[in-house]
Amino acid sequence: MRSSTTRTWKGPTLAHSIVVDNVSAGYGAVRVLHGVSIQVNDGETVVLLGTNGNGKSTLIKCIMGIIQPDEGEIYLEADGERINLAGKNPEEIVNLGVALVPEGRRLFPRLTVEENLLLGAYREEARRGIDRNIAFAFEAFPVLAERKNQLAGSMSGGEQQMLAVARALMSAPKVLLVDEPSVGLAPILVSRVIAKIRELKEEYQLTVLMAEQNFNQAVKIADRGYIIVHGEIAFAGEDTEALAGHELVKKYYLGA
């Protein structure tokens, strides 16, 4: 077992990537995903674009073990080891170093900001770096330091989203999944949250998969991306220009 969590510099052996292979999934009789395959390579920021109801969140939930896929495989490749995520529950997947900033934030409303952050560092590997990580969270989001004794449920939407991101990072993840960070936020706050995610990604050397319907915000952070339509990957863009040039993006996002 690797003993150190100090991330001084990423070595070639610390590679973490997610492979989704031909996954179909849904809720009860309703199928939402039809044979979806995506890959998020080590250190990349990949964006999953799609309007509401096309399966972005469902795919994220499948990776996180909240929904079990009906067909297909999901792997986490960590340090050259291939771990099958199918059949694992969310807590097991978190303990493999994958963290989720869930849709709707899912904070503990009647715990304080600080208690939310500390609960984020529950897993054994996260506890070792807890002081450093909490100091970093407060540095990255000064508003959280100011309000550390305030109940999470009494904060504004933007502050809550920042807390949700900070709490996910408290688990010292290698892979960060972010589900629709822009929902319910004013545009100025969306820009700020997205900029923070990019900054934190650099600092923690994360591999990031973000589901988002706000194209203009998503491309600020993405290396490349997928467009998901009716539960299928409609287009895989190798860079942001390819995405911006695609007819689906023009049709849905850029008003062309």
Added chain:
Amino acid sequence: MFSIEFLLNALVAGILLGGFYAAMSAGLSLSFGLLDVVNIAHPAFIIFGSYLTYYVNEHFGFDPILAGLVFAVPSYFLGVAVYKIYYNSFEKTGAESLRGLVFFFGLFFLIEVILIITYGVDYRLVRAFYIGKSTSIGSVGIAYRLFVPFLVGGILAAVLYLFLTKTFFGRAIMGVAQDSLAVQLMGVDPIRIKTVAFGIGIATAVIAGSLLIIIGPVEPTIGREYIGRVFAVTVLGGLGSMTGTLVGGLILGVAESFTSSFFGPSWALAVSFGILLICLAVRPSGLFGR
């Protein structure tokens, strides 16, 4: 009759009683306040603890407090088993609200009947060197049979407070009823958290039972008198707050003590329900509720 001396004695007796009420209610504050498990059988587990204490005191001369602490360990596992049955039968299928309540109601009577069959309906009591003695500060008398439970109750509430607020496990207990999926996303199994927390709740009930039989003689159905009290303390203090449980216990203790001093002991029971109703009307989240 309304001398300062009389008032002081009533106040001190109430405070001492209040510490014991906090011990009785701490476990309920865990299960009802933090886990959303309406364990109405909590007082029955307290009486069960009283009889366990009585048994080893009567036959082996065990100190009651020591007996309570020792029995807390197997009682924890009993609580774990009860929660597992409750979870698999009700909570898992989302049928906990009404059928779960009936389950705990049934458990209450089951424990009561077992105690009646085993020991009959006579009052039982324990012996210890501190029972029957008292000291006085000025004109205020302090009976050790009240002071010892007060002390143990205070320590119990303090230990639980530190456990809940300063440990990772305790914080997970506080979070688990607020958002079970979010707890999973922190890498924690919510069922395990709830099982352990419920077990701890039952362990504290058994400790409270050893305190109850120090305060006075116990018979199997006496738990009914305490349903109103434990729920009043838990709600008044604020669900899940150990500070609130301690303060709520003290308030109820003092209120009962004054009521029985001025209007007679038969009114004491009405106090708890009165407090419960006023609290629900004026401040449903309780004094220290979040």
